[in-house]
Structure formats: C-alpha cells, structure tokens
Amino acid sequence: MTPVRLDRRRFLEVGALSLAGLRVLPSLRRAGEEVVVRLRADPAGSRVWFEPRGVAILPGTRIRWELEAGVHTSTAYHPDNARAPWRIPATATPWDSGYLLEPGRSFSVTLTVPGVYDYYCAPHEAAGMVGRIVVGEPGAPPYFPAARPEWRPLPQAAAHGFPEVATIVRHRAIR
Amino acid sequence: MPFNARFTIRPITLAAAVLLASLSLDGTALAQEASPAAPFQKVSALVPLPDFVPGLGILYVDPGTLPAGPFLAYGRDGRLVSTVYMLPLATFERHEGWAGLSAAKAAVDHVDVVYNAGHPGVAEPHYHVILWHVSREAAAALAR
C-alpha cells in the first residue's frame, strides 16, 4: 500500500535518458506535474470506469486516482497484488490503493520507470474496469512476461479493456 | 430513472423474473427490527462498503449465504425496506439457478432487477433482485 517512492537518482537518470535518447513529446505534461484519473460509477453501479482509462505521461509525473462515485481501487497488475499477472515494467514498484470508499478520497503514485503500466479495480476487474499508463515514449513492446501457473489469468473483459499503446501515445488521454 | 429503464432487454431479466415467481416468501423468519439477529451481520463490518449504500440502505447478510443472500436492507430510520438477492451472471451463464432462498416476512410492494458491475463482497458482475417492502417513493428516497 506504500506509494511508489520517487527515487531521485533514478528519476534524474531517466530524465537525462529521455532528453538525450528519446524524442520527447512536447505536448506531454512536464515531469513533476500531476495527472488525475477519476474512478467513476453510474448511480446503479451498472457501469464503472477509470477516466481517462489510458494516459501518456513523462517519467516523474504523479498520477492521482480520485474517487468520484462507487467503491473502487487502483491496483497494479503484478503478482504481489493477489497473484495478478505481471503487466508493469520489470523494475517498477507495484501499487495498490486499497478500497476507496468516500467520494473525494484519492491515492497517488509517481511513476519514474519508462514503459507500459496496466492496472485494475479489484471489485470491478471482472467487469473490465482496467486502465493503462504509458510512461515516456516506449520504443519497445511492453515488458509483460508470459503467464505463469502461479499467477491468476486475466479476466476476459479486462483483457479487452486496455487501449492500444500507440493510440494512448497519439492522443495522450483516452476516455 | 424511469421505471422501465430498470428492466433491460437482457434475457437474464426474464430468468430472474421466473426465479422470483418461484420464491417462497415464507422462508426463514427474518426480523423486521432495526437489525436482524445472528447469523446476520452488517455488511459494512464484513467487507469494505459504506454503512449506508446509496439506493439500497443499510445492508445485513448471513455470510453463509453469500453471494446470493438474502441481504436485508434497512433505511436510516431503522425500518426494513427490502430483501435483496445478488445473483452472479456467471451462474446464469452456467444455466444454474437458486432454490429455497429465504425472504423477510413482509409484504412486497414492487420489485427491481438491477444490473451491478460488482462491489466488495460480490466482486463480479451480477444482478440485484430487490423485493421492496416499501413504496416506490420510499425506495427512491434511499438514493442519497
């Protein structure tokens, strides 16, 4: 449940790397800024979603999930979280907000390792409530290791819920 | 929400209606007081849910009957408002059903069948079948 710590040294390395080696998208929010993802639900609880469900950020940007309605979590796809499949960069730290119950409550992490991060809402994963964050400009396909028997499988609705990486990079935020 | 909107065109709704018709309301005696006796427990003490769930009220369940229930819902004034069953879609898809579900010994005013994407306790898509023991107006007042 501990938020990802901003490792200053790694942050600086990543910053230098992105300036030297990668084409930095000028329209991306600057590192150190904050991006808000809202956790939403209709009054009946029939429809639940992250908004935006796909977002592109620079390394070092803080992501804050804010509860608007319903009961949700933001939980990284990582075996440390209820044997979930691994769908974040290899060296990134997984997160789990725990249940957010009261509207206005929020949870933040700062993502410093470039790559693709997939996450889900624990009570709504089976309903397809998932999100994707692209940190930096991925030059390679996301690092997602092949499924292992000790990890639980991805529910079908969740597997269909992730926007394409290229689409997220192009539009910065996908609703 | 217009009343008709609660009844989606899914075939599941029909199945739920048939199921309802077969339910006996003379099941286990379930209390109408402000809180039912053991083995019923407050849902908010069992799973991370608010005490008062908007649209439903204060929920109690016998954990041994999860996920279907019955859940007993009470208003803020301590009055029994509904008996709720939470029926996972997956059970319908396996063409399975439920029999002999208990219900509160209270008159049923009207019934809602509402799709729910999931919540702590029943973390999968399911239908709430709600036997309202109060008027539509009183039920609507529970929205907030």
Ligand SMILES: [Cu+2]
């Ligand atoms: Cu959710």
